Amino acid sequence: MEVKARAPGKIILAGEHAVVHGSTAVAASINLYTYVSLRFPTASGNDDTLKLELKDLSLEFSWPVGRIKQALPDLDSCLASSPTSCPPETMKSIAALVEEQNIPEAETGLAAGVSAFLWLYTSIQRCKPAKVVITSELPLGSGLGSSAALCVSLSAALLALSDSVNLDFSHQGWLMFGESDLELVNKWAFEGEKIIHGRPSGIDNTVSTYGNMIKFRPGDLTRIKSNMPLKMLITNTKVGRNTKALVAGVSERTLRHPKAMAAVFTAVDSISNELATIIQSPVLDDLAITEKEEKLEELMEMNQGLLQCMGVSHSSIETVLRTTLKYKLVTKLTGAGGGGCVLTLLPTLLSETVVDKVIAELESCGFQCLIAGIGGKGTEVSFSGFP
Numbered sequence: 001m002e003v004k005a006r007a008p009g010k011i012i013l014a015g016e017h018a019v020v021h022g023s024t025a026v027a028a029s030i031n032l033y034t035y036v037s038l039r040f041p042t043a044s045g046n047d048d049t050l051k052l053e054l055k056d057l058s059l060e061f062s063w064p065v066g067r068i069k070q071a072l073p074d075l076d077s078c079l080a081s082s083p084t085s086c087p088p089e090t091m092k093s094i095a096a097l098v099e100e101q102n103i104p105e106a107e108t109g110l111a112a113g114v115s116a117f118l119w120l121y122t123s124i125q126r127c128k129p130a131k132v133v134i135t136s137e138l139p140l141g142s143g144l145g146s147s148a149a150l151c152v153s154l155s156a157a158l159l160a161l162s163d164s165v166n167l168d169f170s171h172q173g174w175l176m177f178g179e180s181d182l183e184l185v186n187k188w189a190f191e192g193e194k195i196i197h198g199r200p201s202g203i204d205n206t207v208s209t210y211g212n213m214i215k216f217r218p219g220d221l222t223r224i225k226s227n228m229p230l231k232m233l234i235t236n237t238k239v240g241r242n243t244k245a246l247v248a249g250v251s252e253r254t255l256r257h258p259k260a261m262a263a264v265f266t267a268v269d270s271i272s273n274e275l276a277t278i279i280q281s282p283v284l285d286d287l288a289i290t291e292k293e294e295k296l297e298e299l300m301e302m303n304q305g306l307l308q309c310m311g312v313s314h315s316s317i318e319t320v321l322r323t324t325l326k327y328k329l330v331t332k333l334t335g336a337g338g339g340g341c342v343l344t345l346l347p348t349l350l351s352e353t354v355v356d357k358v359i360a361e362l363e364s365c366g367f368q369c370l371i372a373g374i375g376g377k378g379t380e381v382s383f384s385g386f387p
Contacts, residue, residue: 001040003160006033006174007152007379009138010145010207011234011334011343011372014275014303017250017310018268019217021261026272026279027203028213028226030234030372034136034149038157041129051131052117054110061101061114065127071097072122080124081164083187086195094118109141116151116192124158124188132157139236139368143335148204151192152379155185160381167381174380185209185379211378215276217269224276226375228283228292231346233324233358235331236368237316239339246336250310264306271306275299279375286348293347297330300345304332312337316367320344323361327354346371 008029015025041047051062069075071093086094098114121132134154138146156177159165165181177185186209193200206221207214215222254261278296283289304321307313317333320342324331331344346355359369 001161002037002384003157003381004035004037004384005153005157005160005379005381006035007149007156007208008033008145008211008376009149010204011232011341011374012143013213013334013343013374014299015268015272016333016335016337017247017307017312018265018272020247020250021254021265022218023265023269024215024217024272024276026213026215026224026276027207028230028375029207029211029378030144030232030374031376032137032144032234032370032372034134034138034146034153036150036153036157037133038161039131039133040161041131048129050121050127050129052114053131053133055133055135057107057110059104059107059110061103063097063100063118065129068097068118068122068127072127075122075126080159080162081184083184083191084123085191086119090119091115091195112196113147113150116147116195117154119195120151120154120158120188120192123191124155124162124164137370139238139341139370141240142236142238143340144234145204145208147196148189148193148200148208151189151196152185152205152208155188155192156379156381159185159188160383167383172382174382176377176380182209182378207378209378212375213276213279215272224280226279227281228279228289229348230279230296230374231348232372232374233329233344233346233355234334234370234372235320235342235344235362236370237314237320237339237342238366238368239314239316241314241336241338241340243336246312246338250312253311261310264309268303268306271299271303289348293345297345297347300330300332300343307333307337314338317342319365320362320367323365324358327358329358 009032013026019025048065049062053060094115098111138144140146189205193205213224215224321331324344329344334341334343
């Protein structure tokens with residue numbers, strides 16, 4: 001009996017940083033996924049442990065079920081159908097369970113992710129023995145929503161084998177959840193994100209759960225649907241960045257230059273709204289797609305210029321900009337900036353030869369390149385080993 005779940009990463013197409021100051025932003029799912037496989041032992045098996053394997057990192061953790069019950073005696077008060085935040089006392093007990101695993105010092109950032117795993121697993125499935133294997137196509141900590149994709153795919157897999165959702169086990173291939181079940185997945189994933197990030201916006205897990213795109217501003221989130229195929233080259237500069245410090249830097253600049261920065265945020269708001277309108281409008285033919293792509297390129301270019309005004313670019317980002325400009329391609333940072341990932345729009349009519357040349361040049365700078373379709377499906381599950 002096994003369930004597999006997958007959930008996509010995300011990019012910010014427009015509006016990062018400005019959204020903190022009241023502007024609109026647009027986020028989209030990408031067809032790069034995190035996968036979770038959940039397998040319960042057979043009835044005749046005598047393995048009484050919960051195992052977690054992080055395949056990409058060649059790490060494996062395990063806890064005897066009796067040890068989990070001892071550490072978390074109040075689990076039965078939780079309901080899988082009612083997502084709840086992890087209480088501080090429970091968090092301490094979970095931290096102790098994680099500490100026992102002796103996570104390598106180089107991977108200490110993983111501790112929060114393993115804690116989120118334990119909270120979601122024990123809240124939804126209680127203390128059942130199982131093996132959970134996680135793999136991902138998303139680079140960690142690069143602004144592509146890897147932690148949200150983990151929390152969403154994990155919540156989806158756990159709920160798929162609970163009594164809280166209704167799915168057709170006999171179906172072959174990837175299955176989508178119904179609307180109310182997706183809402184439940186999203187709420188649980190958000191609880192996982194809170195353990196990892198403290199105060200997440202909820203944007204990453206929402207995009208990962210539902211897929212496609214969302215338009216958002218503080219206190220207002222709208223799901224939107226793309227009506228055109230979009231493909232991006234995502235360049236991971238591999239330069240780590242401090243998101244809190246970058247956000248604080250924009251706020252400090254706003255205090256020093258309130259009028260100029262207010263104009264910047266207003267311009268970003270217009271760009272985000274225009275970009276959302278273009279993406280949602282119907283496409284009649286190839287010419288219409290080319291025209292739309294040209295407009296999107298101009299909007300991306302303007303948005304990048306405004307992000308530079310905010311002081312969140314970086315020499316690595318500028319290297320990507322210069323490299324892609326040689327091939328007449330438009331690029332902007334995505335997410336916090338200061339390194340992280342950079343987006344380059346790949347027009348429909350662009351030749352594969354040009355794409356290969358761009359990638360070769362960027363990789364020679366030590367960057368990692370990924371090609372992704374934009375605005376696809378959200379989380380899905382598939383079953384195997386059912387009678």
